[in-house]
Amino acid sequence: MKTILFTLVIMLSACHQKPAQTGLPYFDTPDFKPIWIDKTTAGFQTLHTIPGFSFTDQDGKSITDKTVAHKIYVVNFFFTKCGSICPKMTDNMNKVAHAFINDQRVLMLSHSVTPALDNPSILKSYAKQKNIVNPNWHLLTGNKQQIYEIARKGYFAEDAVGYNKDFSQFLHTENFVLVDGHRHIRGVYNGTIDFEIENLVRHIKMLEQEVD
Template sequence: MYRIVFLLLSSLLLVSCLNKKADTIDLPYYNEPDFTPIFLTNTSEMESKIKHTIADFSFLDQDSTLISQKKIEGKIHIANFIFTTCGSICPKMTTNLKIVNDSLKNHSDIVLLSYSVTPWIDTPSVLKKYKAKNKITNPNWHFLTGSKNDIYSLARKSYFAEEDIGFSKDSNEFLHTEHFILVDKTKRIRGIYNGTLELEMQQMLDDIKTLEKENN
């Protein structure tokens, strides 16, 4: 009798631990442009404590296909901000994001969004040539162009692309940032990385794996 009770209690504890593990959140959330991390103990706290999400958007990619928030709904995505005539940090950022891209080529639920900060220059055809030049074939890596005001507002207000320093800027001030931003399936920011540092790409890959487990 005691053995049966012991086994029942052990089973209940095991199930409880497994449920707790499944509900555990290992990556922080970010609500503000100062990127102060907010750690939650379980997913039930998310809706009440994490109010900031990426706003809806709609831009053309290199194939003149309309890419919107609805198009990537329920997917993890990585965002960065480049321009094709950039001779400083952008080539390095693209090279480093390719490292991430190559490691995720079998992950159809991961989307990469490279927004142009000179959309008046970077038309879809220019972006198509840029993607080809960099030997990028992943159909889930989109190079986006559109309204400058819309891109700059999304970058600064939604992605916190320049952190605190950029949050109060307007669209007349040029946007230039080395940051990669990791966004989860609920449109919430979960990571920020220096896109010029190859070492940080491995950290991003590790964090993506954590996110994938979190959402399973």
Template sequence: MKKGILFLMVLLSACSPKKTEQATLPYFDTPDFTPIWLNKNTDAYQNLHTIPAFSFTDQDGNNVSDMTVENKIYVVDFFFTRCGSICPKMTTNMGKVAKAFSKDRNVMMLSHSVTPELDNAMVLKKYAEVKGIKNPNWHLLTGDKKQIYDIARKGYFADNAIGYNKDASEFLHTENFILVDKHRHIRGVYNGTIDFEVDNLVRHIKLLEREAD
């Protein structure tokens, strides 16, 4: 419900002829995804939740870390190659994001496997080929399972508040796409299986690019 209200508020603001240039996205500082709007000159902004450092391996065997996304806007999701439920739709919709920013080096996509013990770099490479993933800024990631689950739940709040205190023994399966700005702050959460929410995500990335400029 909160997400729906948030999207409506931002959408109305972005579509208003008088407010287009002033439209800004909120920040998310807690796993319940309560939106807050902050002035960057305040103490609250200085203490805002930030995505921690990370290091994983992508489908080409390359290291992808927090340094890779430095000064980049990026979108995060969590999937596994053997998933037959929500993951195929999520991959299709992440592909829409990748296509919208195919020539934009400032926008990246990070898709983490939640079964890294099965999805090594070779498996992810094959998956990318089958799914037609060609954007060089879209990385399918594998690595240590505990690290993936920790950053998913504690860093990106990907499993919402109900998953915040779970550990790697409890399976992570979420449809959320998480939008992160150039300062590694969470700026949006979207249902990756719903087309209009993905359309909102694309629009919001463009808002962030204007904000950064």
């Protein structure tokens, strides 16, 4: 429901907001309340920013905040043994990956929430099984506490409900989170709903038109 409301907010803003408030909003809090803010204002400097990170992908490569510097990227959380929402999420992320397969400006980061089980070798097999061919789509494993911390505190992956949970409480969310080249959150989407993925692709293209 939250992602559907977000879509409606974006549509309405295009019709009713002042010129300075058009385009994609920023999200500064885990309740995903949208903020339209001009990059020249003082408040822009204090917007929530994704913290630094370091994880390992399916090819054994280190993927860090430097990897995504000045890139647009989409984040989600899954695990290879998941039989509920994860297969649909992976199929839908693959739609995003194919839409930008020749675009070096766009990355996808899928974090395993069971990193002790999902080592790089397992993730590599999963990537082959799911026909993941975009080299800019990284399936990530690493320290569980760090993954859960950045999921809940960094990406607000479970909205406000999960913000204060710790890594002992299982992380399970259908949210895809869109992050811009300055590591600001610009959108949240239900990764199991096809039209939400269409909106995500459209919004990525909108971000590519933004002037830094």
